[in-house]
Amino acid sequence: MKQFNDDNFLLQTRAAERLYHEHAAKMPIIDYHCHLIPGYVASNHRFDNLSKIWLEGDHYKWRAMRTNGVDERFCTGKDTSDWEKFEKWAETVPYTMRNPLYHWTHLELKTAFGVTDLLCPQTARKIYDECTEKLQKPEFFARGLMQHYNVEVVCTTDDPVDSLEHHIKVAEDGFAVRMLPTWRPDKAMAVEVPANFRAYIEKLSEVSGVEIRKFSDVIDALRVRHKFFEQVGCRLSDHGIEEFYAEDYTQAEIDAIFNKVFGGTELSREEIRKFKTAMMVEFAVMDHETGWTQQFHYGAIRDNNSRMFRQLGPDTGFDSIGDFTVGKAMSKFFDMLDRNDKLTKAIIYNLNPRDNELVATMLGNFQDGRYGAGKIQFGSGWWFLDQKDGMEKQMNALSTLGLLSRFVGMLTDSRSFLSYPRHEYFRRTLCNLLGNDIEQGLLPASEIEFIGREIVEGVCYRNAKNYFQF
Template sequence: MSVASAFLHDDFLLTTEWSRLLYHTYAKPQPIYDYHCHLPPDQIAANRKFENLTQIWLAGDHYKWRAMRAAGVNEDFITGNTTSDYDKFLAYCRIVPQLLRNPLHHWSHLELRRYFGIDLLINETNAPLIWELANAELAKPALSTHGILTANKVAVVCTTDDPADSLEHHVAIAKSGLETRVYPTFRADKLMAVAAPAVFNAWADQLAARADVKVDSLDSLLQALDQRHAFFHSIGGRLSDHGLENLPDADCTRAEAEVIFNAVRSGAAATTADTAKWVWFIMIYLGQLDAKRGWTKQLHLGALRNNNSRLLKRLGADAGVDSIGDFSQARALSRYLDALDRDNQLPKVVLYNLNPADNYVFATMAGNFQDGTTPGKIQFGSGWWFLDQKEGMEMQLNALSQLGLLSKFVGMLTDSRSFLSYPRHEYFRRILCALIGADVEAGLIPADEASVGKLVSDICYDNAAAYFALEAGSFNS
């Protein structure tokens, strides 16, 4: 057996008989329900084929960028425009042996193995052969975007889309014959940017053109948002998403919101206090829209973004310079969910925390607003971003198990811009089965294969399919 084979064998992470049974019989065969990601829909619509491994493996992957910087790689070999794709690839291969105990070491090897059948350790010596073998595979239809989604049995993909987007690529995908069903997710980040009038007003003008509504008052803005929300719904969208440091602990009347809107449209930046009021008002309104159309709202809370102003200026957002924040979450999150719930306008909600210190806060907060209408109506979401590694996933699973119902959990997502990220579902499933299998072996869970097997298959796919209720591609499990 080669070193690489011994490293990532069939029972990787599965250390008990029960974990192996659960994974190979109940988890591995399940299709993938990727209800939150950042895959570019234009590349799916075009059925893009990638020219080389760097384009599909390294471009846009800020996890790998962070690791390369930490290893001392010059930025020209990470995001530079004058460095060849091969030189960037080689620079990454050189540092992979330094990634031991970082999840990238597992992920990178899993990606090469699952997509390209390459059973080699990633290092500078093996880099030329890896490049040659992978690029030969990339030339085949099986590794076009459609081929990847089909081969990985991805039944559903929910991308992340601005309300002002045309969604033309989603329309094209729906007509393409692709078995995977691809849906838009309504994410209005720029709607919150009242402290930056140039950003907000340019976006508001785009929204106005898309909705064919003159956005010159608060009422017309809300009308345009409602129209776009309805259009997302008409082509299958059923999810919204928000990425916030935290929800504001503020109240805002309609009259106050109108004053803020008028000032920003005239070019005046909102103060910190007025920004908090605006975000509160808008979040209530968007929650009401989600409830009206039976959608699910996702709240991604706790990221401290764009810390490195030098790289932000050079590369823009999503450059790999974000981190976990230490924001207060509980009180404002409670107020927000309660404000919608008391008027029977609370939609299904998935809560994601980035700070692991908030695991128990979010797990218990979800329990406050379950109402008997939908199993697991308020979800404590899977380990997100910096927490989608082994320890982070285990902490989330343990907190949910102790404080809620693991049996109703909607499982893993990729939250990725890369088409090579689907082994993360495998990674999650192995970790899940290792945890549950160990409990069975320890006598903490009954050794009843039917019930424990159902728990695993539900978390891996069936719960998400029932909860989000989107038409899914048919992939035999």
């Protein structure tokens, strides 16, 4: 019987163990998509206790706690102490078995703090006190944890109007870990609420120094900010979309739609889709000009619980997988760019696993050797899919219909400085897949060194470093 969370955790064969320990484990981390708070890195933030670093903002844990019958005040409440919140989380953990949270929780305790006890009500106080004490030491401050996990690059998620002052400070400090911004211009195409859109455009005008009166002024202002992001080291854009937009439009139509919404008039569904299409095309052209990689995260239905949205706001654990029909629109959007040779490198992340094969086959339609290997990428298992089963399904689809060997690998997509073991979790899963194939004779055992050096090390680190030109 294998032991839980030991050195060979998730590794079911000798070949998998060899691939992981000799190849995957040693590779640095490139975390090319995350939601870390840049100010925490700039200030080398010290976390007061284990709850502060582990529970604040973690909607994964909140969802599990609610499901386990924990009252909301122990998740997001202001009238409960950090210890009381942690105590309720510890009560929940034993009931998360077979949920990835159970694996992540114990990997994080082990790899960050050296704690190998199982978290439960009986061990909660000891673990809380021990970890909180360690968090007061400099090696457990924000920067110390990044170095502990052998992080080489992190890319945060930033709005075009952000000052990027924290990224600039980190670079000026000469910190060993590069922290680069990522261009996330979703608000520039969020025209559903005219008043909110106008307020954002006015802020964009202010920070760019471009007076905005018409649609072309918006693009000019965004180009100013795009150039600024480039100067601070940006290499990627990111777009959180429900679905792909690929409506036919004329420039005259887009000019009129902008004037209408900027003037405070609500748009029709058709007008919204046309405007979003035009903006996505403009963003893609900018990225092509600078050689950036564009990322598309699609398929979430957000803020399903309107009562809790009014109480807590977005990103608090009330989102789910959507069932959008995207194949034709995705194809048309990429073709709109490719036929004018304006399609830059792109990563597609689907949230509904039914789309795995759809995305995996879409990649091959737009690969282009001029950009090197794997111009269009199938993104790693995202959000609800960034667990063992979701990762395996994503990698199996990619292996069958594309080239796993050219995959740019894992990311944390997290706000937590304790989430880096997600890379280890992914690497172990990858090595186990390949190791099982070797043991079953599906891959040649004589090629295990090649598999480790070229495929495992490539997917874990080298492919991303080359692809993003870090």
